Amino acid sequence: MLTYIVRRLLISIPLVLVLVFVVFILLRTLVPGDPALILGGETASVERLAQIRQEQGLDKPLLVQFGIFLGHVVQGNLGRSSITNEPVTERLWVALPVTLALTTSTFIYIMILGLTIGVVTAYWQDTWLDNVVRVLSVLSASMPTFWLGLMLMLLFAVTLGWFPVIGDLSPRGLFLPTITLGTGSAAGLGRLVRANMLDVLGSDYVRAARAKGVRESRVVLSHALRNTLIPVVTIAGFTIGGLLGGAVVTESIFGLGGLGTLAIIAIGTRDYAVIQGDVLFICVVYLMVNLIADVSYAFVDPRVRLQ
Amino acid sequence: MRLSTPALGSSKLRAPARPRAVVSRSTWSLALERFAYNRLALAGLALLGVLILIAVFANFLAPYNPIKRDFSITMAAPSNLHLMGTDPLGRDEFSRVLYGGRLSLYVGLASVILAMAFGVPMGLLSGYFGGWVDGTLMRLVDLILAFPGIIFAIWLVAMLGPGVNQVILANALFNMPGFARIIRGSVLTMKESDYVLAARGLGAGDLRILTSHILPNVLAPIVVLASLTVSDAILTAATLSFLGLGAQPPTPEWGALLSDGRPFLRNAWWLTVFPGIMLTLTVLASNIVGDGLRDALDPRKVLKRSPAG
Numbered sequence: 322m323l324t325y326i327v328r329r330l331l332i333s334i335p336l337v338l339v340l341v342f343v344v345f346i347l348l349r350t351l352v353p354g355d356p357a358l359i360l361g362g363e364t365a366s367v368e369r370l371a372q373i374r375q376e377q378g379l380d381k382p383l384l385v386q387f388g389i390f391l392g393h394v395v396q397g398n399l400g401r402s403s404i405t406n407e408p409v410t411e412r413l414w415v416a417l418p419v420t421l422a423l424t425t426s427t428f429i430y431i432m433i434l435g436l437t438i439g440v441v442t443a444y445w446q447d448t449w450l451d452n453v454v455r456v457l458s459v460l461s462a463s464m465p466t467f468w469l470g471l472m473l474m475l476l477f478a479v480t481l482g483w484f485p486v487i488g489d490l491s492p493r494g495l496f497l498p499t500i501t502l503g504t505g506s507a508a509g510l511g512r513l514v515r516a517n518m519l520d521v522l523g524s525d526y527v528r529a530a531r532a533k534g535v536r537e538s539r540v541v542l543s544h545a546l547r548n549t550l551i552p553v554v555t556i557a558g559f560t561i562g563g564l565l566g567g568a569v570v571t572e573s574i575f576g577l578g579g580l581g582t583l584a585i586i587a588i589g590t591r592d593y594a595v596i597q598g599d600v601l602f603i604c605v606v607y608l609m610v611n612l613i614a615d616v617s618y619a620f621v622d623p624r625v626r627l628q
Numbered sequence: 629m630r631l632s633t634p635a636l637g638s639s640k641l642r643a644p645a646r647p648r649a650v651v652s653r654s655t656w657s658l659a660l661e662r663f664a665y666n667r668l669a670l671a672g673l674a675l676l677g678v679l680i681l682i683a684v685f686a687n688f689l690a691p692y693n694p695i696k697r698d699f700s701i702t703m704a705a706p707s708n709l710h711l712m713g714t715d716p717l718g719r720d721e722f723s724r725v726l727y728g729g730r731l732s733l734y735v736g737l738a739s740v741i742l743a744m745a746f747g748v749p750m751g752l753l754s755g756y757f758g759g760w761v762d763g764t765l766m767r768l769v770d771l772i773l774a775f776p777g778i779i780f781a782i783w784l785v786a787m788l789g790p791g792v793n794q795v796i797l798a799n800a801l802f803n804m805p806g807f808a809r810i811i812r813g814s815v816l817t818m819k820e821s822d823y824v825l826a827a828r829g830l831g832a833g834d835l836r837i838l839t840s841h842i843l844p845n846v847l848a849p850i851v852v853l854a855s856l857t858v859s860d861a862i863l864t865a866a867t868l869s870f871l872g873l874g875a876q877p878p879t880p881e882w883g884a885l886l887s888d889g890r891p892f893l894r895n896a897w898w899l900t901v902f903p904g905i906m907l908t909l910t911v912l913a914s915n916i917v918g919d920g921l922r923d924a925l926d927p928r929k930v931l932k933r934s935p936a937g
Contacts, residue, residue, distance in 0.1 A: 460908075468900075471893065471904065472901070563776070584782060588782070
C-alpha cells in the first residue's frame with residue numbers, strides 16, 4: 322500500500338511541474354503586450370513595473386523566467402493583485418474556506434441523495450417510483466447548473482423567501498448553493514448505484530442471506546449496499562474534482578466569495594496575477610483530490626495496487 | 629446478423645428452396661433499425677429536430693428584430709404581443725430566445741467537429757503506430773485531463789479574451805482527449821485483425837489502411853461520443869456565456885440571455901425562465917439521442933424485435 326502511495330505521489334510531481342509551466346507559458350504567449358504591464362495592470366506606476374521586471378527576471382531568457390516563477394510558486398509567492406495590491410496568496414486563503422465549505426456540504430448531499438436514490442430505485446425496480454425518479458434524474462442531468470441555481474433562487478429565495486438570495490456560510494445560506502451544485506451529480510451517482518445494486522441483489526450471497534432469514538433491511542443495507550460501494554468510491558473522488566469546477570458557477574450565482582468568484586472578478590478586471598494564481602491553486606487542489614481518490618480506491622480494491 | 633429462412637408452407641410441390649446465403653447487413657442498417665424501435669430515442673430526435681429547425685428558421689419565426697430596442701415597452705410581462713415578455717431594453721424575449729438557439733447549437737456542433745478534427749487523427753496515429761508517437765500523444769491527453777475542464781476553459785478564454793470562437797476552441801481542446809482515447813482503444817484491437825493483415829498483404833500502405841479500413845470500423849464509437857459531447861459542449865458554452873466570457877452583447881445566446889436576466893429575477897422572471905427551458909430541452913434531447921445511438925450501435929445488444937419476425 323505504501324509503495325503504491327509513494328509511486329502515485331511521484332507521478333504527480335512532474336504533472337504539477339508541467340501544470341505550472343502551462344499556466345506560465347499561456348499567460349506569456351496568449352496575452353499580447355509587456356508581461357510587466359500584464360501582471361502589474363494598466364495603472365501600475367513606473368517603479369512598480371520596474372520592480373515586477375526585476376522580481377520576475379523579465380530581462381532574462383524565458384526558461385530562466387520560468388525557473389524564477391517556479392521558485393516563487395514553491396515558496397507560496399504568487400505575486401500581487403494589480404487592483405488591490407494584496408498578495409495573491411492572501412486572497413486565495415480568504416476564498417478557500419468558502420469553496421471548501423460549499424464543496425464539502427455538496428459532497429455530503431450527493432452521497433446521501435445518490436445512495437438513497439440508487440438503493441430505493443433498485444429495490445423497487447420498475448415501479449412508478451423508479452420511473453419517476455429516473456425521469457427526474459435524467460432531467461436534472463440535462464439542466465444547466467446555473468439555471469437550476471437561478472430557478473431555485475427564484476422560487477425559494479425571491480418568491481417564498483425561505484432562504485437568503487445571497488448565500489453565506491451558515492447552513493441556511495449554503496442550502497440553495499449546495500442543491501444547485503450537487504443535484505446533477507447526485508442523479509448520476511444514483512444511476513450508478515442502481516445499476517450496481519441490481520447486480521448485487523440478484524447475486525447468490527444475497528439469496529443465501531435471505532434464505533437464512535436475515536431481515537430484509539439488513540440484507541439490503543448491510544449485505545448488498547456494502548458491495549455496491551466499491552465503484553462509488555472511484556466516482557466520489559472524481560465527483561469532488563468536478564465540484565471544484567462547478568463551484569465557480571454556483572459561487573458566482575449566489576455571491577459566495579470563493580475561489581470561483583475570485584477568478585471571475587479577476588477576469589472582469591483583467592487582474593492576471595490573481596487569475597493565474599487562482600487557476601494554479603484550483604488545479605493543484607484538483608490533482609490532490611484525484612490523488613486521494615486513487616489511493617482510497619486502491620485501499621478499497623486491492624487489485625488496483627498490484628497493477 | 630440474422631439467418632433468413634426461405635418461405636415455407638406453400639402447398640405446391642417444388643424443389644426444396646436452397647437456403648439463401650446469410651444476409652449480411654451493415655452495422656449501420658442494423659443500428660438504424662434498433663434506433664427506429666427505440667421510442668424514447670425517436671422522441672428525442674424529433675425534439676432535437678424541431679429545436680434545430682427553430683434555430684435555422686429563426687429569421688422567419690421571430691416576430692421582432694432580436695436586437696431592436698423599444699423603450700416604450702420595457703420589462704413587459706409575457707402577453708399575446710410578446711410571448712416571452714420583453715427585456716429592460718424593450719427587446720422581444722421570444723425573438724431573442726429563437727435566435728439564441730442558433731448560437732448555442734452552432735457552438736455545440738462546431739466544438740465537437742473541431743474536437744473530432746484534433747482527436748480522431750490523434751487516436752488513429754496513437755493506436756496504429758504505438759511507440760513514441762503513442763507515448764507523446766497520450767501524455768498530452770493526460771495533461772489536458774489533469775485540468776478540471778471548466779476551469780481550463782475559463783482560463784483559456786480569460787487569456788484569449790471573451791468571444792464565441794474562443795469558447796469553441798476551449799471546448800474543442802478539452803473534449804479532444806475523449807475522442808483520442810476511445811479511438812486509440814478501438815484501433816489497438818482493430819489493427820491486429822485479419823482484414824487489416826489482408827489489406828497489408830495486398831500492398832496497402834499505412835495511410836490507406838488507416839483511412840479506408842480502420843476508420844470506417846471505429847466510426848460507431850465516434851458517433852456515440854460525438855452526440856453525447858454535443859450536449860456537454862452546449863452546456864459549457866452557455867456556462868461561459870453566462871459568466872460573460874462567451875457571446876457578447878447584443879448577440880442573443882441562451883447563456884448570455886440568462887446572465888442578462890439574472891439581475892431582474894425579482895421583477896422579470898420570464899427573462900430567466902424561458903431561455904433556461906430551451907437550453908434544458910436542447911441538452912435533454914441531445915442526451916436522449918446520444919443514449920439511443922449508444923444502445924443502437926452497441927453490437928452486444930441483441931435485437932429485441934425485428935420487423936420480419
